[in-house]
Amino acid sequence: MGRGELSSAALPRSFFDRPSHEVAPDLLGRVLVHGSVAVRLTEVEAYGGPGEDPAAHTYRGRTPRNAVMFGPPGHLYVYFTYGMHFCANLVCLSEGFGSAVLLRAGEVVAGLDEARSRRSKAKDRDLARGPARLTVALGLLREHNGLDAVREVSPAGWPRQSATMLEGRPVLPEVIRSGPRTGVSTAKETPWRFWIDGDPSVSPYRAHVPRRRSVAATSVGEVPSS
DNA sequence: AAGGCGATTGGCT
């Protein structure tokens, strides 16, 4: 699939200057391009914003890790988690609020060969089905934290180190579903996960599971239960 | 200074 089929314009920065739970459903059907790969978003989650969101990385204030989330809208917030995965967000609202939309899943619509080579064991529909899978398919890494996703589309193509959020084809409100966010341990009722109903690239929902204590922590000095 | 645990994934039962 060639780049020529991506005829859509870039989303303006003003698109992101709203609370993340308003931006999130509007991102469904839009396209994120990075290098030669493009992904059409089918599932997103909103975090942070003007009010209190205990599930957001920004809940306890600004730190070196979450600094980008407090910065200008339209930039990528890429974080490292579970010691092995990267997840990508788009920063929302003007500076200082700490608000972003997690990109949870999508469909690869350009650069299929490149995405397949990055995730060689995955079926096509699973290439970007999950937040860490999506970042691998797009080639997003720690170094892309803070990258500006608002830029003009160049007829010559996209340089490898750039990202662009395209208008794509926003979906009809009737096909948008919403529900609790995946895998969060707090604010379990906040319905800030949004997805396209019936789309095969939407990831399976998982509730938060408290982790069992490590073997070392339980076997040393543990009093046997009676 | 130390330990708990995470906006997850893939492999195995």
Next chain:
DNA sequence: GCCAATCGCCTTG
């Protein structure tokens, strides 16, 4: 369905 992998961040002592 269950669980290990793997490490940086943040809380607590």
